[in-house]
């Protein structure tokens with residue numbers, strides 16, 4: 001780009017310089033012609049009154065010095081006197097344009113190229129009172145010859161100006177491109193760089209894309225670190241317990257307990273891996289998800305039925321309310337969504353607490369709400385619980401087998417369905433999570 005702008009600048013400069021110089025030569029030559037004709041007029045006027053054949057011939061040396069030629073012509077066109085040639089040998093001049101015109105109008109001027117082309121002859125003809133014509137003429141260089149002789153000077157001037165232009169073009173190009181180069185060099189602070197307003201939309205776009213990329217990279221890195229960490233804990237336990245068994249030092253009872261631990265930890269590993277696989281599937285398949293018409297109430301009913309035993313185990317009352325509502329969604333995803341929300345509501349509940357799942361319409365939207373009287377989520381954590389692997393109370397979540405991926409999956413599914421999620425929670429009182437499905441979400 002730099003090269004291109006630079007060479008375009010130079011092209012413009014070259015054209016401008018040549019055009020200006022040629023035009024000035026042309027204007028100058030025009031002025032020069034006027035000047036020569038004016039001079040001739042003055043000469044003619046001065047001698048107009050006093051002219052006679054004798055006087056002209058007497059003063060011929062003076063005129064020669066001034067390089068002026070006089071011709072006196074009879075009204076019929078025959079030449080009476082010429083200061084540079086033998087008048088008797090000269091042909092009749094009645095046909096010459098300046099003579100013919102002067103006879104008619106009183107005066108006339110003409111410019112004719114000489115045979116050699118590089119000189120022009122300027123004529124001024126004046127009709128005298130007695131009807132004769134006085135013609136004054138002078139030879140001067142033609143525009144071509146003037147151009148030829150001025151060419152070296154013009155060339156030097158043009159080169160000098162061009163040199164200045166080259167330097168200016170370089171400086172200008174550099175200053176034009178400086179902000180752009182700066183931007184490329186410092187993506188982080190791209191918004192602080194002073195640049196052209198026309199570039200602002202680009203810059204904001206590049207900036208936000210850059211931030212997205214950075215954020216993505218950071219998230220990926222964090223995710224990998226978290227995954228490794230989460231996998232390490234149960235694996236360490238499994239390895240430790242199995243080693244204890246291997247040494248044969250553990251009593252029968254211990255062996256059974258260790259086996260139980262190994263089983264618990266390997267199940268945990270399995271859920272963890274399943275969740276991770278599910279998340280990466282969700283990440284990948286955002287393109288072609290199959291949507292069907294689903295009865296949300298029926299699906300919630302099935303989930304509540306399935307979780308009834310777990311709820312009883314936790315001494316939690318689990319109940320479904322509401323009525324049939326249809327949404328257009330992906331069956332498997334909605335199953336996971338309901339399951340994760342209900343699972344949390346039971347898991348983070350208190351003995352004797354209750355969970356109410358409700359499916360209903362509100363305005364145009366279909367709502368799924370899961371409300372519990374559990375431990376609640378402190379305000380500061382409410383935003384973060386949707387992050388991957390985030391758990392408010394690590395020990396409690398872990399003891400119940402949580403991986404911290406459930407709500408991350410929920411969030412993913414909600415946005416996939418262009419739905420909206422609202423969370424209301426108070427520590428020690430309970431939590432209510434509502435998912436609003438838009439009326440026409442993917443419904444054709």
Ligand code: ATP
Pocket residue numbers: 275340344345348372374375376377385386390391392393397401402403404405406407408431
């Ligand atoms: P997973 O669901 O993957 O088995 P998890 O339940 O720990 O594990 P999430 O479902 O993502 O993970 O929940 C994240 C955290 O949010 C939980 O660890 C818990 O601290 C908090 N949380 C979620 N739902 C509730 C709730 N209904 N009441 C109180 N806290 C909750």
Ligand code: MG
Pocket residue numbers: 340343344402406407
């Ligand atoms: Mg959960």
